[in-house]
Amino acid sequence: MSEILVNTLTGKTTAGDITVTSEGGAATMQLQQGLAKSWCKWTMLSTQTVNDSFNIASIQDNGTGRTELSATNSMSTADYAIVGMSRDGGGYNDDANCAICEDFTITSSVFEIFCTHAAAANDASSAFVVTHGDLA
């Protein structure tokens, strides 16, 4: 077994490009591109509160079912992938959905999540989000 003790990984040829070999060995991919750049679990109930997160500086309650999330370190553009889910209700078949607000202007550091229950805006008991993209 080998172990590397290190605080920072930097590409030698290009600082932001470290190559890793695929599980099957047939391909290589850029390590930085595969890493999630932020994630967050929070509750929308009562005072909106972050339960745990990475690279999320703060959240803001923007109304029923709506949360604005601000990143600690910004992305390079406003175009990045945001994937989320929500949990609500007490039954196994409750209709909960999580979406990206289309009437909110996404920036390199801020986006808004919109949760619904039975097709209506609703404060989710738990909401989850992960972002992938290019950090600035």
Next chain:
Amino acid sequence: MAGKIIADTLEHSTAGSIATNYVVNGSAKAWAEHSSGSPSAIKNSFGISSLTDSGVGYSTLNLQNAMSSIDYSATGTSGTSACAFTTSPSTSYYEYYSYNRTSLANAIDLGNNNSVVHGDLA
């Protein structure tokens, strides 16, 4: 040749350590933000070679590197609506379906669709 390190563990001075198989297995193999409809286009992505408009609400995202099997995780979220993945996955593409959240049958094109793929590359 820039150099190559073969290691089983990475350890940070304060943030803990991680086995490198988590780095390889845990990294997203592809992600995309795309619009469907007019225009149907990739806004930003990694590991995606192209996008095909497969009809209202349907987008086929082609992977740059194939997965080792069809058993991989694809997750997504769309703008102010809902999304799902259709039932015919391939090692080289997946199909994203966006619909009005009030009805699975109401396919719609959206400006903001997001997806992430985790699994084993070939």
